[in-house]
Amino acid sequence: MFEIFGIPSTALFGQLLIGLINGSFYALLSLGLAVIFGMLNIINFAHGAQYMMGAFAAYLLLDWIGIGYWWALIVAPLLVGAVGVVIERTLLQWLYKLDHLYGLLLTFGLALIIEGLARNHYGSAGLPYTVPESLQGGRSLGFMFLPNYRAWVIAASLIVCLGTWFVIERTKLGSYLRAATENPVLVRAFGINVPLMITLTYGFGVALAAFAGVMAAPIYNVSPQMGSSLIIVVFAVVVIGGMGSIMGAIVTGFGLGVIEGLTKVFFPEASNTVVFIIMALVLLVRPAGLFGRRA
């Protein structure tokens, strides 16, 4: 045990770890927002609610039919993603011709509905979800104790984030996606089914949020309002990073999580607000965002 700037190392690294965990969720969610925004030109306000749906899906799968964490990690995002596809087909697709803001208002309404329904059924108190057996316990790294589950969350979200980046930036499918973002009419003229791509993109973005929700379930309790406070921070993350770049969203997400964690150690009063303060500073210095391109 040693001290850094008068702070015991275990406390410092502990908060750093929490920061990385939060950063994983920021990264996954802002990545989903960026992917959806790129294709649909809609800011998905329901993203937080869909993250919460992912956590609830995991809880209910276990509670109703005994499906455990590992299967839930696959099944819950698929289920919630399917709900996303239905939302896109029935509601969102009619809004593309209109101002972007209507998409924001619609998804805000959806978020209210989803959250309200969850609160009616399960109350505001959190429901516990236990860490899967294979990831219980942890190891001592000498300078700190690292719970296995938390290490897994950071690793898994890094893999998913980088995988998404790879698919979008380095594969043929991704190049179709990027082309359709730039000019959907032209891409359609080449015989590519752009509306289907848009639908699946929304489903994928929503599934990412649900995936984050499943991973969050054992760390935070499963509760109806777990998404709404998070999504506002993620909006700030998106403003800081700019939505033009996939890698930008990932880096900003993890980076801000770490900064938030460090703030908790050195200046706990500001830990809730530090992301917003950084957002204000970035707006002053680089209004387009750190990775954004000026429109």
Added chain:
Amino acid sequence: MEQRIEATAPVASAKNGAKNGSRNWSEPLAFVIMVALLAIAPMAIYPMFVMQALCFALFACAFNLLIGYVGLLSFGHALYFGWASYLAAHSAKVWGFPPELAIATGTATACLLGIVAGSLAIRRQGIYFAMITLALAQMMFFFALQMKFTGGEDGIQAVPRGKLFGTIDLTDQTNMYITTVVIFLLGFLLIYRIIHSPFGEVLKAIRENEARAISLGYKTDRYKLMAFVLSATLAGLAGSTKAIVLQIASLTDVDWPMSGEVVLMALVGGLGTVFGPVAGAFIVVAMQNYLAQVGQWVTVIQGVIFVICVMAFRRGVIGEIAHYLKIKL
């Protein structure tokens, strides 16, 4: 340039603009009807309800000034409403300010906050503007949660109404009602004047096509900031008045659902209509009061209304009436 939020109102106004030679009679007429209704309302409806709805109506009108006439969607208007409410309540209760000074204090606070938040938010457009305003409001929510004077979860309760100008006793319900109506009408008329002034015309030009407004030599950022500060200040006037009327300032007023509610009010009534936000505020406040027994379902119902309005009903109540009768409202 993508289309700004317009959907309805601009089309109507453009049509009417063409035959602008004939004087616009529908808005003054609707105003007279509104004043008459407010005069007889206390006989039919619980006055406390009308006063509460009027505060929110002014709030919604202030919000509508931005979304309806500049095309900027602020998702953080609770910031100005709530903080003005806190300052008005604190100055009336702790500093012993008379109500007119307390309301002025709250309004000035909102004005200052509007200058700071506005100059940050107008650096980005469209969707980013909405996210920035929401994030800044959430930051100030956390400040309100942590600061001592706001009373945290309890809020500031039992705010004294006091004597207006040292003579009019506001604990008397009739006096309070008249005062609220007068404040609302003054705010409403100010917004009406702003919308119909040369300044307001420039705002509408920015909404329709900012690039062209810039090319015509308008410093659009200044106009947007000015509109933002006016909107924030008037939202603050509404919040301060609410603190005196309901004698309470609490976290509900600064939290993000309040920002969503004011969006809902303007949307239900009709974005970019003069009377829409007033109607919307009465509808939403009535819904909350009369649906109170169904508890949490209010959130779900609000969400459903959002979805219906966006999908099928983008003109809002007043917008639909105006469209049907082919008049301006």
